[in-house]
Amino acid sequence: MHLRSVKLRNWRSYRNAQFEFPAPIGDRNVILVRAPNEYGKTSFLEAVTLGLFGRKGLLLIPRANHRPLEGGAVRPDIRYSNFLAAVLHRGAAALGEQSCSVTLKFDDDNDDIVEIRRTWHFNSSGQHQPDNDEMLVFEGRDNRPVAPPVAETNKDEFYSDFVSRRLIAPDVAEFFLFDGEQVQRYADRGAAEQVRAGIERLLGLPLLRHLQESLRGYAKSRRSKAGRGSSKELVEVERRIEKLENDAQRQHEIVEKARFELKPLKDKSAELSINIGGRQGDSARIGELVEEEHRFRTEAERHRDELGRFLAEDIALALCGVELGDSTIARLQAEKIRESWEIGKRRDGSNLGRYLEDLASRLRRMKPLIDESRQEEIVAAARDAWDALWHPPPEECADDYRHSALMGRERDQALACVEKARGQSASRLQDLVHRFRRAIDVAEHKKRERLRIEQDTPQVDVWVARLKEVNEQIGKIRGDEERAAKAERSLLGELNAQREARARIVESMERYAPYIRWAGQAEALADRLDEILTEAVPSQCDVVARAMTGAWKSMAHMEERIDRIEISPDCEVRMLNLEGEDIHSIQKSAGGSQIFTQALIWAITHVSGRSFPFIVDTPLARLSRDHRLRVLSAFPNRSGQVVLLSTDEEVVGEKLDAIRHRIAAALRLSVEVEGGVMVTTVETESI
Amino acid sequence: MSDNIVVLLKSAEGCELVRRQCAAIGIQMHTFRDLLDAEFDQAGKMRKTGLYEDVDRIFEEAESEGID
Numbered sequence: 001m002h003l004r005s006v007k008l009r010n011w012r013s014y015r016n017a018q019f020e021f022p023a024p025i026g027d028r029n030v031i032l033v034r035a036p037n038e039y040g041k042t043s044f045l046e047a048v049t050l051g052l053f054g055r056k057g058l059l060l061i062p063r064a065n066h067r068p069l070e071g072g073a074v075r076p077d078i079r080y081s082n083f084l085a086a087v088l089h090r091g092a093a094a095l096g097e098q099s100c101s102v103t104l105k106f107d108d109d110n111d112d113i114v115e116i117r118r119t120w121h122f123n124s125s126g127q128h129q130p131d132n133d134e135m136l137v138f139e140g141r142d143n144r145p146v147a148p149p150v151a152e153t154n155k156d157e158f159y160s161d162f163v164s165r166r167l168i169a170p171d172v173a174e175f176f177l178f179d180g181e182q183v184q185r186y187a188d189r190g191a192a193e194q195v196r197a198g199i200e201r202l203l204g205l206p207l208l209r210h211l212q213e214s215l216r217g218y219a220k221s222r223r224s225k226a227g228r229g230s231s232k233e234l235v236e237v238e239r240r241i242e243k244l245e246n247d248a249q250r251q252h253e254i255v256e257k258a259r260f261e262l263k264p265l266k267d268k269s270a271e272l273s274i275n276i277g278g279r280q281g282d283s284a285r286i287g288e289l290v291e292e293e294h295r296f297r298t299e300a301e302r303h304r305d306e307l308g309r310f311l312a313e314d315i316a317l318a319l320c321g322v323e324l325g326d327s328t329i330a331r332l333q334a335e336k337i338r339e340s341w342e343i344g345k346r347r348d349g350s351n352l353g354r355y356l357e358d359l360a361s362r363l364r365r366m367k368p369l370i371d372e373s374r375q376e377e378i379v380a381a382a383r384d385a386w387d388a389l390w391h392p393p394p395e396e397c398a399d400d401y402r403h404s405a406l407m408g409r410e411r412d413q414a415l416a417c418v419e420k421a422r423g424q425s426a427s428r429l430q431d432l433v434h435r436f437r438r439a440i441d442v443a444e445h446k447k448r449e450r451l452r453i454e455q456d457t458p459q460v461d462v463w464v465a466r467l468k469e470v471n472e473q474i475g476k477i478r479g480d481e482e483r484a485a486k487a488e489r490s491l492l493g494e495l496n497a498q499r500e501a502r503a504r505i506v507e508s509m510e511r512y513a514p515y516i517r518w519a520g521q522a523e524a525l526a527d528r529l530d531e532i533l534t535e536a537v538p539s540q541c542d543v544v545a546r547a548m549t550g551a552w553k554s555m556a557h558m559e560e561r562i563d564r565i566e567i568s569p570d571c572e573v574r575m576l577n578l579e580g581e582d583i584h585s586i587q588k589s590a591g592g593s594q595i596f597t598q599a600l601i602w603a604i605t606h607v608s609g610r611s612f613p614f615i616v617d618t619p620l621a622r623l624s625r626d627h628r629l630r631v632l633s634a635f636p637n638r639s640g641q642v643v644l645l646s647t648d649e650e651v652v653g654e655k656l657d658a659i660r661h662r663i664a665a666a667l668r669l670s671v672e673v674e675g676g677v678m679v680t681t682v683e684t685e686s687i
Numbered sequence: 688m689s690d691n692i693v694v695l696l697k698s699a700e701g702c703e704l705v706r707r708q709c710a711a712i713g714i715q716m717h718t719f720r721d722l723l724d725a726e727f728d729q730a731g732k733m734r735k736t737g738l739y740e741d742v743d744r745i746f747e748e749a750e751s752e753g754i755d
Contacts, residue, residue: 056730080732157728164691170730172694203701204693211726218739518746521714525722528708535704536695608694 001109001167001611002029002641003048010089010100012043013671013680019044021643021665023107028664030636031643032651032687035669040680041645042179045617046087049177051102051118052163053170054135054156055080060174062181081128088122091677098122106167109611114139114166135159139166168612171201175604179617179645187597191573194597198604199540199571200533208529215526219519226512226519234509237502244495251488258481265474272467279460286453293446300439307432319426325418332406332415334398339407341397345390352386538569540607547603554634555602556595557626565599591624598631606638613641620650629658636662656687663687692727696720718749 003021008014021031035041042063049057058064064078088100101119108114114137121132137146137159148158160170168176175198186194200206276283356379363375370378401407406414509516545567552562552575561583566574574582598619605614616635620628632655636642641664644651648668651659666685671678695701702716709719725741 055732056727059730154728157724160727161691169692169694171692203695205695207692207723207727207730208695210730211723214726214729214735214738215722215742217735218742221739222743514747514750515743517750518743521712521746522742524712525709525714525719528712532695532705532708536701539698539700 001613002107003031003613003615003643004105004107004113005103006044006048006051006105007101007103008044008047009102010092010097011047011102012087012089013040013678014043014047015089015091015674015679017680017682019667019682021641024641024664027636027662029638029641030659030662030664031641032659032663032666032685033643033645033669034648034651034666034685035645035680036648039669039671041617041647041669043680045177045179045615045645047102048104048615049173051104051116052167052173053160054118054133056160056170058083060170060177062179062185081130084120084128085122085126087120088126089677089679091675091679093122093124093126094675098124108166112139113141113143115143116163137162168610169204171204171206172604172608172610173612174201175601175608176610176612177615178601178619180619180621183594183597183601183619184622186600187593191596192571194600195541195544195567195573196537196571198600199537199544202540202544202604202608203536205533205536208533212526212529212533215522215529219522219526222512222515222519222522226508226515231509234502234505237498237505241495241498241502244491244498248488248491248495251484251491254484255481255488258477258484261477262474262481265470265477269467269470269474272463272470276460276463276467279463282453283460286450289446289450289453293443293450296439296443296446300436300443303432303436303439307429307436310429310432319429320421322425325421328418329415331398332403332411332418334396335401335403335406336411336415337394338397338399338401339411341390341393348386348390352383355386356383537571541567541569541571543607544600544603547606548599551599551602551606551634552595554637555598555627555630557591557624557630591627594622595627595631598634602634602638611640613643614638615643615645617645618647618650619644620646620655628655633658635659660687690720693723715749718745721745721748 002023004023005021006017006019008017008019011017019033033041033044046061046063049060051057053060058078058080061083064083088098092098092100099119099121101117103115103117105113105115117134117136117138119134119136121129121134123129135155138144139146146162148155152158164170174182186197189197200209359382360375360379363370363378403411403414545565548567549562549565552565556562561577562575563578564576566576568574577583614635619635620631623631632651635644636659642662644659666687668683668685670681670683672681673679690696696705705719706716709716722742722745725738725745728741729735729738
C-alpha cells in the first residue's frame with residue numbers, strides 16, 4: 001500500500017497544493033519532504049490524519065491537547081469544530097471560499113486505488129458547520145464511488161469502518177502517523193507503560209478502554225437516574241410501613257378492647273341509672289325522713305335540756321302549788337317588813353338615850369327652871385312619844401319570825417326562789433315532759449318509717465356508688481379509646497403516605513428496573529474488560545519483543561551490548577546481554593529512551609502487518625548524530641512507503657547520503673506571501 | 688465493523704477471549720460489538736452525546752431477543 005497523492009485545498013497555509021508520491025520501486029520507498037519549520041510539514045500530517053479519520057483523527061493530533069482519563073483513555077481537549085476553525089486558509093474567506101478539503105489517494109494492498117475526499121464547510125464568520133461535512137470515497141481504477149448501503153443510517157461509521165478495513169485502524173495509526181513530539185511523549189513514559197500502550201494500540205484496545213470508561217459512566221448515570229427507586233430506599237420504606245402497621249394495629253387493639261370493655265359498662269350504667277331513677281322518690285323520702293327524724297330528735301333534746309333545767313330548780317316549791325307559794329311569799333314579805341321595822345326601831349333606840357340625855361340637859365337649863373319631876377315627866381313623855389313612833393308595828397309586819405333562819409339577803413333569795421318557783425307548775429312540767437315525749441315519739445316514728453323504706457330500697461346508695469364507679473371507668477376507658485383512636489388515625493395517615501411512597505418507588509423501580517439491570521451489566525462488562533485487557537496484551541509480548549530487538553539493534557549505538565529484549569506479560573521490559581543480564585540503564589538514558597521508543601514504534605508497525613505508509617514528521621530532532629544516522633537508516637527498512645517530513649537541515653549531508661538510495665521522490669515546500677497571507681507550495685526536488 | 692478497529696477481534700484467540708469474558712456475564716458477542724461500534728462512533732468527541740441512549744438501546748435489544 002502506498003499513498004499516491006495528497007491534495008490540500010484551503011488547508012492552513014496550503015491554498016491549493018498537490019503532493020504526488022510515486023509508488024515504491026525496489027528499495028526506493030522513501031518520500032522525502034523537506035521544508036523549514038512553519039512551512040506546513042505538520043499541517044500536512046494533520047491533513048492526512050483528519051482526512052482519514054475525520055473527527056476521530058483528533059485523538060492522533062498532538063495539537064488537539066489530549067486530556068488523559070482514568071484507565072489510560074484520552075479525549076481531545078478542544079472541540080473538533082474549534083480545531084477546524086483554525087484550519088481554513090486565511091485567504092480563502094476573503095475570496096468567498098468557505099470550505100477546505102483534503103483528498104487522499106492510495107494504492108491499497110491489492111493495488112487498487114482508494115480515494116478519500118473530505119470537505120469541511122464554514123460560515124461567513126469562519127465557524128465550522130459540522131452538519132455540512134462531506135466525505136466521498138472512490139475505489140478502483142474507474143473511480144467508483146463507495147457509498148453506504150441505503151439502510152445504513154450512520155455514514156460516518158460506515159466510512160470509518162471502510163478506512164479501518166481498507167487502509168489503517170485509528171488506534172494503530174498513531175504508530176504510522178507521528179512526529180518527534182509524539183515520540184518524545186512516548187519516551188517520557190516508563191518502558192512498561194510504553195510497551196503496554198503500544199501493544200494495546202496494536203490490538204486496537206484503546207477502544208476497549210474508552211468503552212470501559214463509557215460503561216462505568218453509563219452505569220453511574222443510570223443508577224443516578226433511577227436513584228429514587230433504589231431497592232435500598234424500598235427496603236427502608238417497607239421497614240417504616242411494617243412498623244407503622246404494627247403501631248396502628250396496637251392502637252386499633254386498644255380501641256377494640258376499650259369498645260369491648262365499654263359495652264358491658266354502658267349496659268351496667270344504664271341499668272343502674274334506671275334502677276336509681278325508679279327509686280329516686282324513695283330516696284328523697286328517706287332523705288326527708290332522716291331530716292325530720294333529726295329535727296325531732298333535736299327538739300326532744302331541747303325539751304330534755306329544758307326539763308333538766310326545770311328539774312334542777314326547787315322542784316318542791318314548784319310542786320307545792322300556787323297558794324302555798326303565795327302565802328310563803330306573803331309571810332316572808334311580812335317578816336321582811338318586821339325585820340326592817342325592828343332594824344329601824346333598834347337604830348332609833350340607840351339614839352334615844354343620847355336624845356333623852358340631851359333633852360334632860362336642855363330641860364335643866366331651861367328658864368324658868370323646870371322642876372325635876374317635871375323634867376322627868378317631860379323626858380318620860382318624850383320617851384313615850386318616841387316609843388309611840390314605833391308602835392304599833394306596821395300592819396303588814398309579821399308578829400314574829402317563822403323563818404328566822406332566812407334573815408336579810410337569805411330571805412331576799414328565798415323570796416326570789418319562791419317567786420320563780422311560783423311561776424313553775426306541774427302543768428309546766430307535764431307540758432315539758434309531754435313535749436319531750438312527743439318529739440321522741442315523732443323522731444322514732446320517722447326513724448321507723450325510714451327504716452321501712454330503706455328496707456325496701458337497700459341498694460340505691462350502693463347503686464349510686466356503683467354508678468359513679470362505673471361512670472368513672474367508662475370515662476377512663478373512653479379517654480383511652482379516644483387517645484388510641486387519635487393515634488391510630490395519625491398512624492394510618494402516615495401509613496397511607498408511606499404506602500403511596502412505596503407505590504411511587506415500586507413504580508419508579510419498575511420504570512427504571514431495566515436501567516438498573518443494564519447498569520449492572522455495564523459495570524460487569526467494564527470489569528470484564530479489565531480482564532480482557534490484561535489477558536490480551538501478553539499474547540503480543542513475545543512477538544513485539546522480537547521485533548523490538550531487531551529494531552533496537554539496527555538503531556542503537558553500541559547495539560552489540562544488547563542480545564535481546566524481553567517483555568513480560570505485565571509489560572515489564574528487560575534488555576538482556578549475552579549473559580542474560582538486564583542492562584536496563586541503557587533504556588534510561590535520554591538517547592536510549594528515544595531509541596527505545598523508535599524501536600517500539602517500528603516493532604508495532606511491523607507486527608501489525610499493515611503496509612500503510614509510515615508518515616513521520618521531524619523524528620530526529622532529539623537524537624544524537626550517530627543515532628540519527630542509524631534511525632534514519634532503519635526507517636526505510638520496512639515493506640511499505642515512508643514519507644519523511646524533515647526540516648531542510650535535518651536530512652542533509654551524510655544523513656541524506658545514508659538514505660539517498662531509498663528515496664523515491666523528494667519534495668520541497670516553499671512559502672509565498674499573497675495578500676499578506678502565507679501560501680505553501682510543493683515542488684519536486686532533485687536529490 | 689469493530690473487528691477492523693479492535694484488531695484483537697480479528698484473531699481467533701482474541702475473539703475467544705472476549706467471547707469467554709462476555710459469556711461469563713451473559714452478554715453475547717454481537718451485543719459487545721454493538722457497544723464497541725457505539726463507542727467508536729463517539730471517538731474524538733469531547734462529550735459523548737447520545738452514547739448512553741445508544742447503550743440503553745443495545746441492552747434493550749439484547750433483552751428483547753431473549754438472549755442475554
